[in-house]
Amino acid sequence: MKTKNVLRRGRSPWIATLAAGFVLMGILAGCATQPSAARKVNKAAGGQVVVYTAGPKNLADQLARSFQRQTGVRVLMFQSTTGKVLGRLEAESAHPRADVVILADWSAGDYLMKQGLTYPYRPHQDGNAIWRGPGGNYVAYSASALGITYNTLLVKRPPAAWSSLTHARFRDKVLMPDPALSGSAVDFVGGYLQNHGDSLAFFRDLKANGAAVQGPNAEALDQVVTGAKSVVLAGVDYMAYAARAKGEPVNIVYPSSGTVVNPRPVLILKSAPDLANAEKFENFLLSRAGQQIVVKDYLLPGVKGIPAGPHRAPLAKIRQWSVDWSRLARQKARLVEQIDSLLG
Amino acid sequence: MSSRSTPFLARAVPAAQTALRRMLRPDIGAAILVAFLLGLPILSVLAQGLLPAGRGASWQTAEIGRATVNSLTLGALVTLMSTTLAVPLAVIAERTPLGRIPGWDILWVIPFTAPPYLTSMGWILATEPAGGYLSPWLATVPFLSRALFSSVGLAWIIALHLFPVMYLGLRQRIRMVGKETTEAARVHGLSVWKRLIRIDAPLWLPAAAVTGTIVFVKTLGEFGAPLIFGSLIHFPVLTTQIYEDVTSWPVNFPLAARLASILFAAGLAVWWLRERYALRHQYALVSGRSGCGRPRRSPWGLATAIVAGLFVLFVLTNALVLPLGSILWTSLLRVPGRGWGWANLTLRHYGELLAGGRAMHALVTTFELALASAGIATGLAWVLACIARFYPTPWSRWTDYLALVPNTVPDILPVIGLILLWNAPWMPFPLYDTKGMLVLSFVVLFLPFALSYLSQGFRSLSPTLWEAARVHGLGRRWLLGRLFLPLLAPAALAGAVTVFAVSFRDLVVPMLISPPNVQLVSTYIYGQFNQGSLPRGMAMACADILVVTASYAAAQRAPGHRRETARPAGDVVPPVARR
Numbered sequence: 028m029k030t031k032n033v034l035r036r037g038r039s040p041w042i043a044t045l046a047a048g049f050v051l052m053g054i055l056a057g058c059a060t061q062p063s064a065a066r067k068v069n070k071a072a073g074g075q076v077v078v079y080t081a082g083p084k085n086l087a088d089q090l091a092r093s094f095q096r097q098t099g100v101r102v103l104m105f106q107s108t109t110g111k112v113l114g115r116l117e118a119e120s121a122h123p124r125a126d127v128v129i130l131a132d133w134s135a136g137d138y139l140m141k142q143g144l145t146y147p148y149r150p151h152q153d154g155n156a157i158w159r160g161p162g163g164n165y166v167a168y169s170a171s172a173l174g175i176t177y178n179t180l181l182v183k184r185p186p187a188a189w190s191s192l193t194h195a196r197f198r199d200k201v202l203m204p205d206p207a208l209s210g211s212a213v214d215f216v217g218g219y220l221q222n223h224g225d226s227l228a229f230f231r232d233l234k235a236n237g238a239a240v241q242g243p244n245a246e247a248l249d250q251v252v253t254g255a256k257s258v259v260l261a262g263v264d265y266m267a268y269a270a271r272a273k274g275e276p277v278n279i280v281y282p283s284s285g286t287v288v289n290p291r292p293v294l295i296l297k298s299a300p301d302l303a304n305a306e307k308f309e310n311f312l313l314s315r316a317g318q319q320i321v322v323k324d325y326l327l328p329g330v331k332g333i334p335a336g337p338h339r340a341p342l343a344k345i346r347q348w349s350v351d352w353s354r355l356a357r358q359k360a361r362l363v364e365q366i367d368s369l370l371g
Numbered sequence: 372m373s374s375r376s377t378p379f380l381a382r383a384v385p386a387a388q389t390a391l392r393r394m395l396r397p398d399i400g401a402a403i404l405v406a407f408l409l410g411l412p413i414l415s416v417l418a419q420g421l422l423p424a425g426r427g428a429s430w431q432t433a434e435i436g437r438a439t440v441n442s443l444t445l446g447a448l449v450t451l452m453s454t455t456l457a458v459p460l461a462v463i464a465e466r467t468p469l470g471r472i473p474g475w476d477i478l479w480v481i482p483f484t485a486p487p488y489l490t491s492m493g494w495i496l497a498t499e500p501a502g503g504y505l506s507p508w509l510a511t512v513p514f515l516s517r518a519l520f521s522s523v524g525l526a527w528i529i530a531l532h533l534f535p536v537m538y539l540g541l542r543q544r545i546r547m548v549g550k551e552t553t554e555a556a557r558v559h560g561l562s563v564w565k566r567l568i569r570i571d572a573p574l575w576l577p578a579a580a581v582t583g584t585i586v587f588v589k590t591l592g593e594f595g596a597p598l599i600f601g602s603l604i605h606f607p608v609l610t611t612q613i614y615e616d617v618t619s620w621p622v623n624f625p626l627a628a629r630l631a632s633i634l635f636a637a638g639l640a641v642w643w644l645r646e647r648y649a650l651r652h653q654y655a656l657v658s659g660r661s662g663c664g665r666p667r668r669s670p671w672g673l674a675t676a677i678v679a680g681l682f683v684l685f686v687l688t689n690a691l692v693l694p695l696g697s698i699l700w701t702s703l704l705r706v707p708g709r710g711w712g713w714a715n716l717t718l719r720h721y722g723e724l725l726a727g728g729r730a731m732h733a734l735v736t737t738f739e740l741a742l743a744s745a746g747i748a749t750g751l752a753w754v755l756a757c758i759a760r761f762y763p764t765p766w767s768r769w770t771d772y773l774a775l776v777p778n779t780v781p782d783i784l785p786v787i788g789l790i791l792l793w794n795a796p797w798m799p800f801p802l803y804d805t806k807g808m809l810v811l812s813f814v815v816l817f818l819p820f821a822l823s824y825l826s827q828g829f830r831s832l833s834p835t836l837w838e839a840a841r842v843h844g845l846g847r848r849w850l851l852g853r854l855f856l857p858l859l860a861p862a863a864l865a866g867a868v869t870v871f872a873v874s875f876r877d878l879v880v881p882m883l884i885s886p887p888n889v890q891l892v893s894t895y896i897y898g899q900f901n902q903g904s905l906p907r908g909m910a911m912a913c914a915d916i917l918v919v920t921a922s923y924a925a926a927q928r929a930p931g932h933r934r935e936t937a938r939p940a941g942d943v944v945p946p947v948a949r950r
Contacts, residue, residue, distance in 0.1 A: 077887055078887075079887070083902075084898065084902070084903060088729070103887045103888040104887055104888050105885075105886075105887035105888070106898075109620075110619040110620050111618050111619055111620075112620075113619075113620030113621075114617070114618045114619045114620045114621075114622045115618065117620060117621070117622040118617065118618075118622050118624070118790075118794065119794070119804070121794060121795065121796040122794065122796075122801070122803065122804070124804055124887070125887075202501060205603075207602070207605060208602060208603075239500075239501065241499070241500070241501060241603070242499075242603060243901055243902060244902065245901065245902040245903070249502065249905070250501045250502040252706075253502045255501040255502035255506075256501050256502070273706070274706070275706065367605060371605060
């Protein structure tokens, strides 16, 4: 039986050619991927800069594109969250690749400095920077504030204070991003506790009022956009503004008692393979052109004299809590557990 | 000094020469290559995991314990659920006319080809307590919403992905066993239930045990669904814990290695138990089908028809309609929040996908890398299969075993090993953090597909063919070029397409070792799902499922593949379903 099959040649040569072609194509593609990447690098006259960034994707893309256009330096990016960026830096400590690191959490900059990984550098705009780390080790290029994001169709009278969310009119309507998945939610909890004598009473009242935690920031916002919930507690402001600009029925308020404003650090690594390009990139981030992109994505600018733009509240209009960031960083794991067991 | 070293050299040089000559022997060379590509990474994980902790690393026993217990619970739940889905379905397929509907078996392969991280997204979009498409209706049934959004729901999603493995194995077993035994029991007056319990079930059990083991081990290794769904319900399992330990600050490679070793040990233990069981429960059937006299069809009454039909409909809804439907639906929404209504439907997101930019770039990169991996894996498989055929030594046999290891261990184990090895401070080849590293990982992980297709092909070639060729004086080169290449091309092609498909849909490798600036389809979808545009991510998900399912279907239908290489009698699970 089998022999018969075998002797009947039929389409076999065609198939063989096809298979061989497939194999060859694959091998060629495999060989081609590397050199082509290398060629692209060489094509950019200014060389390249490797940036590890946590934060909004669009912003990172626009910054990279604009910087590339301005300087001819190619930007290679790894985009993720603050925890993942720090993790990657640690995992790659034997073969460091990154030049510039952009984080979404002020305390993370401090952490890298204390690890002795940062390269002190004072960018041209250093004197005008609003938030500066010690010794030029890191500097904020932007910042975001937390507030109460609400659905404008469902909430006619926006809540004026955090404690408003424990009122009966917000029963079962409050959602907080899951601190296990959202760094800003941890910042909020930590900042709140530091400014309220470490009392969990507010979060217990929230629980009693039917508040829930669910998902990362974007998902919490989605629930309010869809109307499944009415407000996001500790919503990230630039995301709310971006959604509003798209025509979604949302807005954000900053409670008058104060809130967390988290500056976003940029820093150069001591191990940077290309220090010159790294310095160029940091300068670009703080330059007028870089800050315009930051503002266009609804973040707070990091440089004095750059207006926050007509579509969002300026820093002066937001009352800030004073936050001990390094203490908050130490407490993180415990805070996540506390809140998740309380509200989850 | 030199007088002392000369005799040593005099002895060492010839010894080195012999060693070199040995290495040039193809079978030993292949063994060394595979040991380097696969054996060394796995060994480095086990070494890191089992050696005592260095430099005061903390072991966090609570985390290890919780992840292990969660993984095992999940495995048990999924196996149970897959069994309850697969057994009735296999019986329906074999014993009722429903199974003869054209395309029936292909239909059940689709849930298996759609990656579980995507079906998880579909389920989340449809059922999450706040804002799911179905949550208003789910809320009317007490406990349902809560149950779906828990570990039970996670197990359900994974079971709906894995049950086809069990179904295919069981269906074949039921067909093989035939109905003669049941028929005899019926003639002797046993009731339907007695027949099922005393005659049928014991005969089907071996297949259920094999496939159940596969389902259990695959659940242990499942990464995508626990990552997407498990993080929402705070249900860390071994794989996701490993991922956190490797990628998130503070990074803890020794802990990840230890968790991976636990995963490895659990998998081995289950396989070992199964082997023990198989040795004790072997039923030799006196004969296969009798062939003479068609056995009476079981009664196809109205009640049976309705129950069977409803069950099939239920499984179809859960496995296909619901998750894939909500993905498709989301991809068509103009604004995700606005919900139902014609005004809110658009094809814009597909347009954006095709228009270029980040999404198209990810798609093209994934194509390139998957294609490269398929080509290299197939080439390597050819070499290994030929060496196994022409040099049937213990070396080549061990090489074969080793190369098939990724089939039985969770993907994340070799991946962690590859990271440990290629990112080591002493590693001279700068492959880590390049696209080449992705290709290498795909090749190592998915080589078993290419290899099992090819070596099954080789095995199915009749020895008389080979002897006839030798008698006619064909040399090895001619044998290869004129005989094996054309005959085995379909098998090779099927293997290559399968490697392409599984590389294309993979999430583990890109999540763990993507270099900067490289985004693949899966990481793109993950990024868009987590913080980005849901519809854009889901449009990409639809493209992904389309490409992968089409490739699978192509591999299944590769010309001549079914006839010559697929499913030899002893093999319960088709090679495609092994993963």
